[in-house]
Amino acid sequence: MFDDYAVVCRLFLHYSFLIIHYSLYKVQTIEIHDIVPDPIAEVASKTSEVWFKDHSFTRGKHYLISAESGTGKSSFFDFLYGRRHDYQGSITFDGASLHSFKVRDWNKIRQHNISLVFQGFRLFPELTVWENLQLKNHQTGYLSDQKMMQMLETLGIPEKRDIPLRFISYGQQQRVALIRAMCQPFDFLLLDEPFSHLDEVNQRIICNLVSEELKERGASLMLCSLGDPYFFEYDEKLNM
Amino acid sequence: MLLWKLLRKNIAAGQLLGYVAATLLGLTIVLLSLQFYNDLQPVFSAKEGVFARDYLVVSKKVSVLKTLKISSTEFSKNEMSQIESQPFVKRMAGFTAATFRVYASTAISGKVANFGTMLFFESVPDTFLDINSTDWRWNQKNNFIPIIIPRSYLTLYNFGFAPSQGLPQLSEKTIGLLNLNIELSGNGKDAIFQSRIVGFTDRINSILVPQDFMEWANVQFGTGSAQPSRVIIEPHNVSDPKLGEYFASHQYEIANDKASAGEASSFLRTLILIVMGVGVIITLLALGLMLLSINLLIQKNHAKIENLSLMGFSTETMAKPYQWLVVVLNVIILLVSLVLVSYFRGKYTASFNTSIHIDDDNLAWNYILWGVYIVVALSAVNIGWIYMKVKEIRK
Numbered sequence: 009m010f011d012d013y014a015v016v017c018r019l020f021l022h023y024s025f026l027i028i029h030y031s032l033y034k035v036q037t038i039e040i041h042d043i044v045p046d047p048i049a050e051v052a053s054k055t056s057e058v059w060f061k062d063h064s065f066t067r068g069k070h071y072l073i074s075a076e077s078g079t080g081k082s083s084f085f086d087f088l089y090g091r092r093h094d095y096q097g098s099i100t101f102d103g104a105s106l107h108s109f110k111v112r113d114w115n116k117i118r119q120h121n122i123s124l125v126f127q128g129f130r131l132f133p134e135l136t137v138w139e140n141l142q143l144k145n146h147q148t149g150y151l152s153d154q155k156m157m158q159m160l161e162t163l164g165i166p167e168k169r170d171i172p173l174r175f176i177s178y179g180q181q182q183r184v185a186l187i188r189a190m191c192q193p194f195d196f197l198l199l200d201e202p203f204s205h206l207d208e209v210n211q212r213i214i215c216n217l218v219s220e221e222l223k224e225r226g227a228s229l230m231l232c233s234l235g236d237p238y239f240f241e242y243d244e245k246l247n248m
Numbered sequence: 249m250l251l252w253k254l255l256r257k258n259i260a261a262g263q264l265l266g267y268v269a270a271t272l273l274g275l276t277i278v279l280l281s282l283q284f285y286n287d288l289q290p291v292f293s294a295k296e297g298v299f300a301r302d303y304l305v306v307s308k309k310v311s312v313l314k315t316l317k318i319s320s321t322e323f324s325k326n327e328m329s330q331i332e333s334q335p336f337v338k339r340m341a342g343f344t345a346a347t348f349r350v351y352a353s354t355a356i357s358g359k360v361a362n363f364g365t366m367l368f369f370e371s372v373p374d375t376f377l378d379i380n381s382t383d384w385r386w387n388q389k390n391n392f393i394p395i396i397i398p399r400s401y402l403t404l405y406n407f408g409f410a411p412s413q414g415l416p417q418l419s420e421k422t423i424g425l426l427n428l429n430i431e432l433s434g435n436g437k438d439a440i441f442q443s444r445i446v447g448f449t450d451r452i453n454s455i456l457v458p459q460d461f462m463e464w465a466n467v468q469f470g471t472g473s474a475q476p477s478r479v480i481i482e483p484h485n486v487s488d489p490k491l492g493e494y495f496a497s498h499q500y501e502i503a504n505d506k507a508s509a510g511e512a513s514s515f516l517r518t519l520i521l522i523v524m525g526v527g528v529i530i531t532l533l534a535l536g537l538m539l540l541s542i543n544l545l546i547q548k549n550h551a552k553i554e555n556l557s558l559m560g561f562s563t564e565t566m567a568k569p570y571q572w573l574v575v576v577l578n579v580i581i582l583l584v585s586l587v588l589v590s591y592f593r594g595k596y597t598a599s600f601n602t603s604i605h606i607d608d609d610n611l612a613w614n615y616i617l618w619g620v621y622i623v624v625a626l627s628a629v630n631i632g633w634i635y636m637k638v639k640e641i642r643k
Contacts, residue, residue: 089558111562111563111642112562115557115560115561117560119560124558126558130555130558130559132254134253134254135253135254139250146250147561192560
């Protein structure tokens, strides 16, 4: 009885907080409890450090999730990003279950709290590089034009600024996708096999840039990859 | 802006143009028929004019027997009450005929010495008359009798009698200024009255004086009261077939000019409604076309909308460019349609000018308002539909 009351109070506080201070709201911890994607529930490895386990991810820390193909790493990110909901168990953001989130909540979260670089980038080929970045940045006005330009320069593609995205190489698109992910505030940055098409020099540069941004924002990195090929420092490594 | 640049891809200009053209057509037809109906409203409902309210004047057929006075054309009290009890009769009254002699005379500007004629008077209750003249009053003190004559009499005079006799033609106004001397005689008495023609009627083919004067004069100069030989009837519905059957079976005649005018009026009304219906159907079909076209457009941009929603764009934000597109199109359609309606209204007003007077002030806000209603309704359906379709993609 008192438990229920406490839960109701906490939810109420939580949501009133969400409504009033959405842009200020930060996701501090992501907790997973005994989760597994429905499609691989039968075949998922019992030795996985993600599936069927309780784990909590804290804002500011860096996590590497190493996974073989087909073990469901993209699914994991899809769950955290609210794109898919077909899993058993529960995932919570600061105690609030993701199942209770409405479309509206996800819009806010995707604009303010979680940034994801998809494996397929999901950029818009008919827009220029700059327009692709602007489209995201206009939502919150988080970065100045100057800062965005600086990032393009750092990653070596400033001259591609006004070229339609469909005319640039896959590796260059990968860099654009990464910069776009920076064009918003976030508490957790999710990278799914992010730099597969870049040479080592570029990988180093991009890892530096990301690390700096993370530090500046006090945000977390969650990186899914086949191995550990990149130049980040991790607080924790999990095998999926 | 960027969103628009992204989402406008795959917009089929042809389909939009089709929508604009079809809606424009439909809306213009609807508004024009509304305006037309509105313009004819005074004609439909007024007490004067070509389509005056539907009254019937009924009399018995004149046959040889009646000429020989073996049977009478008068309606007995029994026959009157029988007619009155018919279900199609709303109200009726008999004509009161004068049972005295009437002689009218005048002098037209001294040019022609005296123009005089024997006349007859009849009267019906004022409520059946389509005249609203303040002159239509009689009281015993002021020796003045107002007269109403059928408009056709004036026509007869102006185009038949006057030219052949070298007399001036008279307008309704000038004839109203003409003073007449009326001499009544009978019952061993006579008296002279002043008189003027105060109005014209399309409805009753007789020379009318006020009912109260008639009652008074019949007592003074009359030679016994007579039963009416004509009755005026206001039916509930002039196109009721029972009406014709009843009168035919009793050998009554209908002075059917008004009946046919009533039919013409209701036919015109039906015609306008049908045209309006066609307009509504075209508009609805155009709406259907637009809904399908929007559906197709949103399906074609499926991937983009999905990506945008993964970037955290709300359904409202993504739907907005399409909703604006539709609203802008609808506003353009409305404006063009209003221009077209007022243009065509000018055309028909000009062509009807000779037969029907259309009041220019009647260019109603009405049809503008209706246009706004329709366009708002169309836009609302479109806006809702776009929102729904974009939302579907998110699922």
